[in-house]
Amino acid sequence: MGNETVEDTISAADSSVGAAEPTDIEEQKRASEDSNGATDEVLVAAGVGFTADDPTLPCLTLRMWAIGLAFCLIGSGVNTLYTFRFPSVTLSQSAIQFLAYPVGKAWEYVLPDVGFNIRGTRHSLNPGPFNYKENILIYILANLSFLTRLSADVLTEQRVFYGYEAGWGFELLITLATILFGFALAGLGRSLVVEPKALVWPGVLSNTVLNAALHDVGKAGDASTKLKASRYKFFLLASIAMFCWYWVPDFIFPALGYFTWICWIAPRNPVVNQLFGMKSGLGLVPITFDWSQIAYIGSPLVVPSWVTLNILASLVFWIYIVSPALYYTNTWSSAYLPIQSNSIYDNTGKVFNVSRVIDKKHGFIFMPEKLDEYSHIYLPVTYALNTFGLCFASISALFVWLVLEKRDEIAAAFRSSSMMHLLDRSKPAPGPRQQDSYMHVPMWWYGLACLVAIALAIVACEVYPVQLRWYGVLFSLLVSVVFYIPLAWVYATTNMKVQIDVFCRIIAGYVCEGQVLANIWFFDLGYISGIKALAFAQDLKLGIYCHIPPRQLFLVQAVGLVVGSLGQVSVLNWALNHIDGICTLHATNGFSCPFSRTHFNTSMVWGALGPRRFFATDSLYRPLFWFFLVGAVLPIVVYVARRKIFPNVQWLRLIHVPLFLGGLNYIPPASGTNYGSWVIVGLIFGVYLKHRKRDWWRGYNFVLSSALDCSTAIAGVVIFFAIFYTGASKSFEWWGTTVYQDTCDWDSCSYLKVGKGEKFGR
Numbered sequence: 001m002g003n004e005t006v007e008d009t010i011s012a013a014d015s016s017v018g019a020a021e022p023t024d025i026e027e028q029k030r031a032s033e034d035s036n037g038a039t040d041e042v043l044v045a046a047g048v049g050f051t052a053d054d055p056t057l058p059c060l061t062l063r064m065w066a067i068g069l070a071f072c073l074i075g076s077g078v079n080t081l082y083t084f085r086f087p088s089v090t091l092s093q094s095a096i097q098f099l100a101y102p103v104g105k106a107w108e109y110v111l112p113d114v115g116f117n118i119r120g121t122r123h124s125l126n127p128g129p130f131n132y133k134e135n136i137l138i139y140i141l142a143n144l145s146f147l148t149r150l151s152a153d154v155l156t157e158q159r160v161f162y163g164y165e166a167g168w169g170f171e172l173l174i175t176l177a178t179i180l181f182g183f184a185l186a187g188l189g190r191s192l193v194v195e196p197k198a199l200v201w202p203g204v205l206s207n208t209v210l211n212a213a214l215h216d217v218g219k220a221g222d223a224s225t226k227l228k229a230s231r232y233k234f235f236l237l238a239s240i241a242m243f244c245w246y247w248v249p250d251f252i253f254p255a256l257g258y259f260t261w262i263c264w265i266a267p268r269n270p271v272v273n274q275l276f277g278m279k280s281g282l283g284l285v286p287i288t289f290d291w292s293q294i295a296y297i298g299s300p301l302v303v304p305s306w307v308t309l310n311i312l313a314s315l316v317f318w319i320y321i322v323s324p325a326l327y328y329t330n331t332w333s334s335a336y337l338p339i340q341s342n343s344i345y346d347n348t349g350k351v352f353n354v355s356r357v358i359d360k361k362h363g364f365i366f367m368p369e370k371l372d373e374y375s376h377i378y379l380p381v382t383y384a385l386n387t388f389g390l391c392f393a394s395i396s397a398l399f400v401w402l403v404l405e406k407r408d409e410i411a412a413a414f415r416s417s418s419m420m421h422l423l424d425r426s427k428p429a430p431g432p433r434q435q436d437s438y439m440h441v442p443m444w445w446y447g448l449a450c451l452v453a454i455a456l457a458i459v460a461c462e463v464y465p466v467q468l469r470w471y472g473v474l475f476s477l478l479v480s481v482v483f484y485i486p487l488a489w490v491y492a493t494t495n496m497k498v499q500i501d502v503f504c505r506i507i508a509g510y511v512c513e514g515q516v517l518a519n520i521w522f523f524d525l526g527y528i529s530g531i532k533a534l535a536f537a538q539d540l541k542l543g544i545y546c547h548i549p550p551r552q553l554f555l556v557q558a559v560g561l562v563v564g565s566l567g568q569v570s571v572l573n574w575a576l577n578h579i580d581g582i583c584t585l586h587a588t589n590g591f592s593c594p595f596s597r598t599h600f601n602t603s604m605v606w607g608a609l610g611p612r613r614f615f616a617t618d619s620l621y622r623p624l625f626w627f628f629l630v631g632a633v634l635p636i637v638v639y640v641a642r643r644k645i646f647p648n649v650q651w652l653r654l655i656h657v658p659l660f661l662g663g664l665n666y667i668p669p670a671s672g673t674n675y676g677s678w679v680i681v682g683l684i685f686g687v688y689l690k691h692r693k694r695d696w697w698r699g700y701n702f703v704l705s706s707a708l709d710c711s712t713a714i715a716g717v718v719i720f721f722a723i724f725y726t727g728a729s730k731s732f733e734w735w736g737t738t739v740y741q742d743t744c745d746w747d748s749c750s751y752l753k754v755g756k757g758e759k760f761g762r
Contacts, residue, residue, distance in 0.1 A: 187536070205302050216232075257289065278740075283672030286677045306656070319664065357608060391662065402486050685701055
């Protein structure tokens, strides 16, 4: 493996993922051997299989439940709070997993072995050594706290931006319905998206390697690496270093996080700030010293290199080339607006005042005559291009790509799955699997959870006046089911989510035209439930990697989703009632609710204005509708090119069309700096270090990713509550805390100006 090419750097899934299948039997055999080798290497580097399974290890201990429930409440609270902030620092997965370890060990050494018997099974306060299965179950239980962002966003959207407070009853019902349906969907589809070995789910690799490091303290990362320091020692050193460093860009010298030094030289030059800015600019020089900015879309160290290359191609083409070309030619009158923003605007260049076109007194109904009197809606160019145009393209591309490239793999997975045996008893049962020594979860358990979720959703939408009726609930959940498998196959191989939210918005816009609240909850049930299903499926894969009994995993997830939902709703209500200026552009410490603002703007376009008006013959944004065609045609072009025209061109195998079209889905509010710095770091570790320092990469790459995420999250929480929340930071100000704010980038300057009393459009 010394003469490694770019293709050999595929590091988190088999090398055929996202590439065309070989055209003959020998090529298929050779590709299978190569991909299995690449997958095995990555799993070893990520600590999978670091020890043989021991079925006697206790899992559902009193210790696990106490620590897990505590972290679930803490995590749901902290992460709900931070969903209002930009940049959003969460109490990450690695942080929960790491913090649970010393707590569990302290429990092991301090508490006595006192217990009781239930049905012949002894439950002790101290069942012995704190083991890796307990640690992983604590993480999975607390992992439900990471599913808060999207649900909190839509609840905030309705309550703050539309001004309708439905109350705790509705908030709890709709939150539980959404997360429970995702839980059921993951379980019902586990045979297709969890059990196949080719689907690695790169997002869990930092958890498996941390588990190996914490519970195999005396050994180095891998026997073949010849490295002296153990993974545990490396993790501690890296975590301490990052914890100390994060105080610099987050508090002491925040200009290092917003390192737009070119803008500091010409702070009032609009073009310079639009091209090189980070807040409202494109970030053409993507440099930042803040790990939370680099990992804003996820850690770049755990994704395959071909994913990074596809994101790089997408960033350069769509953001660095197409966006400025559209902007500076004043396409869609966009030059009168900031080049990047997650706000929508009127024809004077000011943020659109939704209260002027919505009748709040009579059921939040859109008033088209008021829109004609006031102004049409105008979108910043990156908002229009990425949130709408590229989203349309990725939706159509997703299904075409799946049929062309993955039909045989999905069919094979289905034929060998337990689902096929369940549907047709004449078919032989699947061969031995990793967890056949444990009792599996009956499919009807997940089916019952699905029915309960549907009932909760219907009750919530029928009892409370949120405009979405029972048939809309069923339709939205059907959309979630249809998209789940394609989205899961992309996420399980790339660790990147492709958006379908605008599709849900459009469907709701046609079905419930002019009803903005119905648009919100159709989106919630149709899209967010599917995203939550991906997280549950990811944990199911982690359970396989860590030998967790399936039925015990089911119980932990079921309890966690209830506790996490209660914690989320509680903290959301506290935050909206106690944080000064929350969800405004002038909120303290960045609590401007950026994602809720984006969702609000999107629901305004599709719920109020509606797709019929948005794509009318004389509409400004009608050309965006053609992106559906672009997304349908591009996978065919790539497929034919590498199968028929250039079968020997190796780099064509790396092209992943849905990723190229939908990989930038955090823009806005993320910027080119977030994605650009993510790409740079990803290529350094995934290509250069993996090739030049292979032993180091195998031993420490995933450990470093876990350490950086963990320490950044912990430091962010400590800094916020110790410095910002207490008000200690108010008197701390110097050049390094203000220079990046005294720019056109921070003020969101436009290229063309609108004179006082003038308008640039209808």
